[in-house]
Amino acid sequence: MNSIAVIGASLAGLRAAEALRREGFEGTIHLVGDEPHEPYDRPPLSKQILAGTWEIEKAWLAKPEKYEELALETHYGVAATGLDVAGLNVALDTGATLDIDGVVIATGARCRTIGEPLAGVFTLRTLDDAQGIRAAFDKGPGRVVVVGAGFIGAEVAATARELGLDVTMVEMATAPFERSMGAEMGAVLADIHRDQGVDLRLGVGVSGFTGDDAVTGVDLTDGTHIEADVVVVGVGVIPNTEWLADSSLDITNGVLCDETTLAAPGVVAAGDVARWPNPHFGETMRVEHWDNAITMGTHAAKRLLHGESAGPYAPTPWFWSDQYDRKIQLAGRTTDFDRFELVNGDTESRTFAGIYGRGGRIVAVLGFNRPRHVMRYRALIDEGVSFDDALAADI
Amino acid sequence: MGFKVVVDFDLCESNAICMQIAPEVFEVRDDDFLYILNETPDEGMREKVEESAQRCPKQAIKLEDLPAAE
Numbered sequence: 001m002n003s004i005a006v007i008g009a010s011l012a013g014l015r016a017a018e019a020l021r022r023e024g025f026e027g028t029i030h031l032v033g034d035e036p037h038e039p040y041d042r043p044p045l046s047k048q049i050l051a052g053t054w055e056i057e058k059a060w061l062a063k064p065e066k067y068e069e070l071a072l073e074t075h076y077g078v079a080a081t082g083l084d085v086a087g088l089n090v091a092l093d094t095g096a097t098l099d100i101d102g103v104v105i106a107t108g109a110r111c112r113t114i115g116e117p118l119a120g121v122f123t124l125r126t127l128d129d130a131q132g133i134r135a136a137f138d139k140g141p142g143r144v145v146v147v148g149a150g151f152i153g154a155e156v157a158a159t160a161r162e163l164g165l166d167v168t169m170v171e172m173a174t175a176p177f178e179r180s181m182g183a184e185m186g187a188v189l190a191d192i193h194r195d196q197g198v199d200l201r202l203g204v205g206v207s208g209f210t211g212d213d214a215v216t217g218v219d220l221t222d223g224t225h226i227e228a229d230v231v232v233v234g235v236g237v238i239p240n241t242e243w244l245a246d247s248s249l250d251i252t253n254g255v256l257c258d259e260t261t262l263a264a265p266g267v268v269a270a271g272d273v274a275r276w277p278n279p280h281f282g283e284t285m286r287v288e289h290w291d292n293a294i295t296m297g298t299h300a301a302k303r304l305l306h307g308e309s310a311g312p313y314a315p316t317p318w319f320w321s322d323q324y325d326r327k328i329q330l331a332g333r334t335t336d337f338d339r340f341e342l343v344n345g346d347t348e349s350r351t352f353a354g355i356y357g358r359g360g361r362i363v364a365v366l367g368f369n370r371p372r373h374v375m376r377y378r379a380l381i382d383e384g385v386s387f388d389d390a391l392a393a394d395i
Numbered sequence: 396m397g398f399k400v401v402v403d404f405d406l407c408e409s410n411a412i413c414m415q416i417a418p419e420v421f422e423v424r425d426d427d428f429l430y431i432l433n434e435t436p437d438e439g440m441r442e443k444v445e446e447s448a449q450r451c452p453k454q455a456i457k458l459e460d461l462p463a464a465e
Contacts, residue, residue: 018449043452290452291450320452327408327409329410369427371411371423371427372409372414372425372427375411375414379415
């Protein structure tokens with residue numbers, strides 16, 4: 001193998017490139033990204049960058065010395081437009097073609113939107129998005145409406161409250177983070193937001209926005225109207241796979257890979273864009289978490305270089321979310337959980353850890369300001385122990 | 396050549412992912428603070444400590460090379 005293209009100048013893409021070098025690959029590595037920036041870290045976008053406490057440079061993922069060491073052929077502000085799987089060629093929107101021996105697909109995802117573009121209505125995924133929202137916040141808006149109480153919505157709401165802005169958060173489900181932590185624990189998070197002064201509207205959707213030149217309000221499906229000067233929409237993402245439409249790869253909800261992250265001979269995928277059967281959970285999943293971008297990017301690089309000896313990619317997914325003074329962490333999968341028990345602390349103090357079970361096995365752990373417990377139980381999830389043994393464990 | 400583990404405690408938010416990767420070196424205790432159990436681990440630990448540095452959500456961990464022992 002003489003040359004490899006990493007498509008996506010992202011966390012997964014950069015970590016894949018680093019792993020290729022660490023594993024001894026000395027050939028050419030192309031790093032292609034459609035944003036004009038070098039790879040940066042996204043978690044600070046909804047927190048420190050939005051709050052204005054960090055300069056942009058602090059979010060760069062690597063220092064200049066690192067890039068010298070990696071000796072990458074970088075193509076920033078360039079989009080891949082096609083992949084020829086049989087011939088291993090990548091077409092770029094500059095008209096150029098990269099003739100390579102291996103490809104890492106790490107094109108990530110983009111935000112879902114509601115309605116037509118309108119001034120004052122934002123999504124948050126990129127550095128430019130964050131700077132746009134920051135500028136809107138600086139104008140001292142009367143009311144910020146956040147649509148969706150997932151990662152982006154809940155963190156933007158928290159940051160906006162900390163900046164002293166009036167915030168209404170609208171969520172279709174019965175609780176924030178309901179899909180990842182369940183309704184009962186989501187209700188604890190709902191109370192935290194209410195106590196911080198967020199006007200939380202649950203179980204209701206958005207039917208549209210009002211305003212001609214700029215947004216003036218949000219219409220809800222229950223007929224309510226909320227005035228708004230700034231709207232941030234956080235209603236999930238769509239994997240960036242359009243460029244692979246003619247590639248023969250299965251791109252239904254992400255690039256489908258095998259257990260080892262291989263999508264086709266010489267083609268691997270990693271990060272938000274990749275879907276694969278995780279043998280540890282017996283579930284085909286697409287994971288949009290920061291940590292998964294790193295570990296999957298690393299694994300995909302090894303798979304490309306070393307073949308099947310790289311083994312299956314079988315992680316216990318993990319995420320964290322910082323909201324106000326709470327550090328929320330969840331490791332594992334709560335899909336179809338049939339048991340939940342608190343194992344430390346209590347929900348009244350909002351400092352606790354709890355474990356989820358399915359079919360007699362521990363499948364997930366949730367912590368509010370309990371990082372140590374989350375990591376200890378995560379190890380038990382890795383080991384595949386029974387729910388009862390996990391409950392009895394001395395943590 | 397050995398190495399030294401350096402944590403920027405202004406950045407560290409005790410996510411404890413390092414503790415899962417390299418429990419021989421990192422421990423988050425009940426007070427929610429991170430403690431470094433061994434600042435100069437054996438060379439055999441380098442890979443795990445490097446992985447901890449890479450997967451630290453706050454990028455608070457660094458490895459510093461130590462001069463060779465005389």
